[in-house]
Amino acid sequence: MNTLATSSAADTADASVSVVRILQLTDCHFFAEPGQTLQGIDTEQSFSSVARAVLASGARYDLVLLTGDLAETPSEAAYRRLQEQLRLLEIPCYCLPGNHDQIGAMTRFLLGGQIHMQPRIILGPWQIVCLDSTVENEPGGLLSETQIELVEEAIAGQPEKYLLIAVHHHPIPCGSEWMDTMMIRNAERLLTLLDGFAAKARGVVFGHIHQALDLSRGHLRFLGSPSTCCQFQPNTRNIAISPVPPGYRWLELTADGEIVSGVGFAHG
Numbered sequence: 001m002n003t004l005a006t007s008s009a010a011d012t013a014d015a016s017v018s019v020v021r022i023l024q025l026t027d028c029h030f031f032a033e034p035g036q037t038l039q040g041i042d043t044e045q046s047f048s049s050v051a052r053a054v055l056a057s058g059a060r061y062d063l064v065l066l067t068g069d070l071a072e073t074p075s076e077a078a079y080r081r082l083q084e085q086l087r088l089l090e091i092p093c094y095c096l097p098g099n100h101d102q103i104g105a106m107t108r109f110l111l112g113g114q115i116h117m118q119p120r121i122i123l124g125p126w127q128i129v130c131l132d133s134t135v136e137n138e139p140g141g142l143l144s145e146t147q148i149e150l151v152e153e154a155i156a157g158q159p160e161k162y163l164l165i166a167v168h169h170h171p172i173p174c175g176s177e178w179m180d181t182m183m184i185r186n187a188e189r190l191l192t193l194l195d196g197f198a199a200k201a202r203g204v205v206f207g208h209i210h211q212a213l214d215l216s217r218g219h220l221r222f223l224g225s226p227s228t229c230c231q232f233q234p235n236t237r238n239i240a241i242s243p244v245p246p247g248y249r250w251l252e253l254t255a256d257g258e259i260v261s262g263v264g265f266a267h268g
Helices: 043-057 076-089 103-109 146-155 187-195
Strands: 012-014 021-025 063-067 091-094 120-123 127-131 138-141 160-167 203-207 213-217 218-225 247-253 259-265
Touching: 021 043, 021 127, 043 076, 043 247, 043 259, 063 076, 063 160, 063 203, 076 103, 091 127, 091 160, 127 146, 146 160, 146 187, 160 187, 160 247, 187 203, 187 218, 203 247, 218 259
Parallel strands: 012 120, 021 063, 063 091, 127 160, 160 203, 203 218
Antiparallel strands: 021 247, 120 127, 213 218, 247 259
């Protein structure tokens, strides 16, 4: 189990923000060499097409959340090329690892400038807690005691802030039998904590499933995002690829605790 590294000793904090606007990019799967493909898609080109769609939309974001599987092969070359692409966005980026990533390589070759990896981000009335759900050499997820304690500390330390959790693996079933074998296997520990903080806990945003998902459970919203490369067909017994193009999710976290969200896609 990795421990999410920090790029700064202090949390990001800006009390002047009232609405927090987030761009979620996930499951980029950059390879060691340019031109390599995943399910027939050049992952670097598809990421670039998503970035162009984001910029063309004219939407303004306070930060980018990159929710894991940033590399298919966690190498210096893969992370350096992703770094170059992210710098073109000119938005603060906060990364967390997926099951294909290697946190040491991410720290050495991806971070720097506006690209960070830290467990808590505080903006206006919200705090975002970024968790590491990876288990070495396993495709599924698990939250270590350190990660559970991070959520407990966030709740205790900032009880007046609305709470959004960001993590790679999905904490609730997405409806595809094969993918649901790779959930966070102790997700109930997290969900129990969030249920106990019903006044302020608002949602969990994640990657891993390569598809848009928007489900609610009581006061909590569960949001999965399309991948910046290939998409998986929803509600399948075995892996199947969807014709849906590469995409992203956007979120607006409002001053009264509402999450407004949708997805966007690359154009051709």
